[in-house]
Amino acid sequence: QVQLVESGGGLVQPGGSLRLSCAVSGSISSIFSMGWYRGPPNQADLVANIHKDGRVSYGDFVMGRFIISRDGPANSQYSLSLRMNNLTAEDTAVYHCNAFTAGTDYWGQGTQVTVSS
Numbered sequence: 001q002v003q004l005v006e007s008g009g010g011l012v013q014p015g016g017s018l019r020l021s022c023a024v025s026g027s028i029s030s031i032f033s034m035g036w037y038r039g040p041p042n043q044a045d046l047v048a049n050i051h052k053d054g055r056v057s058y059g060d061f062v063m064g065r066f067i068i069s070r071d072g073p074a075n076s077q078y079s080l081s082l083r084m085n086n087l088t089a090e091d092t093a094v095y096h097c098n099a100f101t102a103g104t105d106y107w108g109q110g111t112q113v114t115v116s117s
Contacts, residue, residue: 002026002106004097009111011105016115020028022097022108024078030101034070036082039108047095048082061090087115 008020024034035038035049046059048068056068065086074076081098097108 002028002031002099002101004099004106004108006095006097006111009095009113011114011116012087013114013117014088016087017083018087018113020082020084020095020111020113022070022080024080024097025076025100027072028076028078029103031099032102033099033100034080035098035100036068036080036095037098038091038095038113040080040094041096041098041105042094044096044098049098052082072099084113087113089115091115 003026005023010016018081033051036047037044038047039045048058048066050068050070052057069081070078070087092113094110094112096110099106
């Protein structure tokens with residue numbers, strides 16, 4: 001089992017920045033990749049993903065505006081972050097933290113990001 005707890009969402013003006021964080025704990029040695037998605041988990045869009053070997057990938061809409069990073073493991077936990085810059089109204093969504101293991105996806109509860117003036 002893997003547990004994920006997100007934080008850091010909120011309201012930001014167009015052009016602003018936000019940093020999302022996700023505390024990843026549990027059976028972290030079984031994780032192949034971790035990432036951020038937006039929208040309902042059953043039809044979520046990839047925002048950013050980082051593999052166990054450090055390779056990263058981003059959704060096409062990111063266009064260099066976001067940076068994913070990973071700290072750990074430390075104290076049997078990873079810290080996954082997403083730095084989002086130059087946000088637009090189209091980035092408004094619920095953002096979910098995800099961890100993929102052999103055959104199982106784990107999801108956090110989600111954090112709302114609203115971009116509005």
